[in-house]
Amino acid sequence: MAWLDKLFHQMLEAGASDLHLSAKVKPMFRVSGEMVTVEGYDETTPEKIEEYLKEITPQMNWDEVHEKWDTDFAYALQGTGRFRVNLFKDHKGMGTVCRLVPDKIHTTDALGLPRSILNFCYLTKGLVVVTGPTGSGKSTTLAAMIDHINRNRTSHIITIEDPIEFVHPNIKCLINQREVRRHTQSFKNALRAGLREDPDIVLVGEMRDLETVEIALETAETGHLVFATLHTSTAPSTVDRIIDQFPGNRQAQIRTMLAVSLKGVIAQTLCKKKTSGRVAALEILVSNFAIGANIRDGKTHQIASAMQVGLKQGMKLLNDSLLEHIKADLITPTEAYMKCVDKSDMIRKLESVGIHFDVSSVVEG
Numbered sequence: 001m002a003w004l005d006k007l008f009h010q011m012l013e014a015g016a017s018d019l020h021l022s023a024k025v026k027p028m029f030r031v032s033g034e035m036v037t038v039e040g041y042d043e044t045t046p047e048k049i050e051e052y053l054k055e056i057t058p059q060m061n062w063d064e065v066h067e068k069w070d071t072d073f074a075y076a077l078q079g080t081g082r083f084r085v086n087l088f089k090d091h092k093g094m095g096t097v098c099r100l101v102p103d104k105i106h107t108t109d110a111l112g113l114p115r116s117i118l119n120f121c122y123l124t125k126g127l128v129v130v131t132g133p134t135g136s137g138k139s140t141t142l143a144a145m146i147d148h149i150n151r152n153r154t155s156h157i158i159t160i161e162d163p164i165e166f167v168h169p170n171i172k173c174l175i176n177q178r179e180v181r182r183h184t185q186s187f188k189n190a191l192r193a194g195l196r197e198d199p200d201i202v203l204v205g206e207m208r209d210l211e212t213v214e215i216a217l218e219t220a221e222t223g224h225l226v227f228a229t230l231h232t233s234t235a236p237s238t239v240d241r242i243i244d245q246f247p248g249n250r251q252a253q254i255r256t257m258l259a260v261s262l263k264g265v266i267a268q269t270l271c272k273k274k275t276s277g278r279v280a281a282l283e284i285l286v287s288n289f290a291i292g293a294n295i296r297d298g299k300t301h302q303i304a305s306a307m308q309v310g311l312k313q314g315m316k317l318l319n320d321s322l323l324e325h326i327k328a329d330l331i332t333p334t335e336a337y338m339k340c341v342d343k344s345d346m347i348r349k350l351e352s353v354g355i356h357f358d359v360s361s362v363v364e365g
Contacts, residue, residue, distance in 0.1 A: 002055040023093035033272045046093030074163035101165040108148045116314020121149045126263035127220040131232040155200035160190040188212045204228040210245045220261040235265040235285035236303040259296035271331045283318035
């Protein structure tokens with residue numbers, strides 16, 4: 001049994017999402033979004049950390065971290081779950097962050113995903129992007145959506161991930177999960193090859209570069225349903241990020257492609273609940289004629305207004321989602337203010353329901 005296995009078991013007992021291990025510091029967990037020191041452990045020396053990490057690291061990744069200074073891989077522990085492991089080097093030595101990926105995939109019902117998101121699971125073609133900062137639950141939401149498809153459709157699904165997190169059994173669908181650098185050289189290579197592998201649905205773990213974005217758009221255009229992730233905070237900024245990756249002389253063409261191919265954006269952030277645990281606030285864009293026109297004409301600044309008009313289609317702005325959580329007594333106004341993007345709009349929304357928020361009480365980093 002590896003030394004880290006004990007900490008992994010403790011993570012599960014503590015309800016922690018991440019384990020942080022750094023030289024000259026005691027091990028730490030992230031619990032409900034907060035960093036806490038794990039009791040019963042001494043500070044770890046650089047030599048000991050290297051010894052502990054080598055026990056769980058595949059040789060390929062061990063070589064990579066010494067050559068390139070960081071690496072990612074998945075580690076499975078029977079009875080506990082899988083862990084997405086990142087190894088890195090800093091000024092004190094080697095360190096790691098290990099994120100728990102539970103064995104059990106959360107269902108769409110368990111996550112409380114609205115009908116507008118479930119509708120994306122029944123599309124036959126187009127691009128659906130799930131966005132949010134690191135640790136916002138993008139992988140959990142996507143896994144629930146793939147699981148819903150797996151239980152309700154008879155399709156061929158290819159996932160391209162780095163690393164593979166949730167493992168999907170074949171229920172009604174045939175699912176092939178490929179890991180970058182283990183089963184394919186890159187996202188773009190696997191995505192290009194995927195077009196010859198008769199998929200109905202392709203999940204791209206991350207649209208990291210221009211070529212991957214371009215192939216994902218072409219795949220969505222040619223009669224496939226593509227799910228992908230980006231590190232953006234809102235639906236309009238997701239559209240801008242996709243377009244801005246291309247040189248100026250190609251952006252008009254990409255806007256036209258995206259106006260047709262983009263079917264939806266789910267932008268999410270995790271908020272600390274008033275009691276314990278965390279809850280996701282969701283911004284949902286469902287593409288329609290007005291949003292397609294905004295994308296095509298380069299008027300992405302008008303997308304938020306179009307989303308406000310499209311509430312009956314299941315659209316929702318992030319601040320409205322945050323306000324719902326406040327009214328349900330799940331989160332505090334302070335938490336909502338800290339997690340929102342449009343802060344002046346958030347203050348107006350709070351005042352509209354009789355909540356006076358003192359901005360000076362919040363110290364922002």
